[in-house]
Amino acid sequence: MSYVQRAEYGVRPASHVDEDDPLFVQAVARAMQVLSAFHDTGRPLSLNEIATASGMGRSAAQRVVHTLRQLGYVERDADDRGFVPGIRILDHTRDYLRLNPLVARASPVLLELRRNVRERVDLSLRDGLRLVYAARLQSKRETFFATLVGQSVPIYCTSGGRAVMAHLSDAEVDEIIERSERREITPKTITDPEGIRAKVREARQNGYALAMEEVLQGEVALAAAILAPDGTPLGAIHIAGSLSEWEPEGFCRRFAPLASEAAGALSRF
Known part of the structure; x- marks a missing residue:
């Protein structure tokens, strides 16, 4: 078996x-x-x-x-x-969250970030081909999907995933693309391998990753990777907003520096 x-x-x-x-x-x-x-x-x-x-x-x-x-x-x-x-089962969820040193360190950083951005703020951790949300601080637009700790999203088409892949080698990125079940979650989901590679290159250049409506329609999200001392990406800090309120350029200009600062603070341990 x-x-x-x-x-x-x-x-x-x-x-x-x-x-x-x-x-x-x-x-x-x-x-x-x-x-x-x-x-x-x-x-x-x-x-x-x-x-x-x-x-x-x-x-x-x-x-x-x-x-x-x-x-x-x-x-x-x-x-x-x-x-x-x-x-x-919830007892074990609590045990994981309270005993994970990164999650414990992230709590005050996430709270301060949420106060500054007034949009949804998430902490995700990498598990193979996916990111798992370990902390979620909600904005004024709450949905059940966006409140669940333990909810997972694929690496290949999310801002957090691309932020993580930006800190991996090209060979590792290709392996993730090859092993992923690249399906369209929304009509805007990028599934083409070269399209995914282009978004990873963009994240490397910018220092953060951007995704628009690839998991939730109407949502714009950016993320910065959290790194271990040896440079291994452990997860990401996400900030998500609504395209009805933000233009992508303005969203990035306003929030990318804050996400990068928060991720950098959690990377220094």
């Missing part, structure tokens, strides 16, 4: 898992597969659907689901239509 953990806009390849490792516990991996079955759904799942999504037989899935229900990590939804993740 291949233990592939699926995530929105990205896949963690099975090649990352060595099932012959004597320390590898398959029962734990099966539990993670069941929990990962909920990544791509917008509704409760039946036992058969969980078994199919997790790549295991119904009997094995039933045992894992039963165990996770006993522990509070899976539960029946309020209308008894199927299974949903349980509340105890």
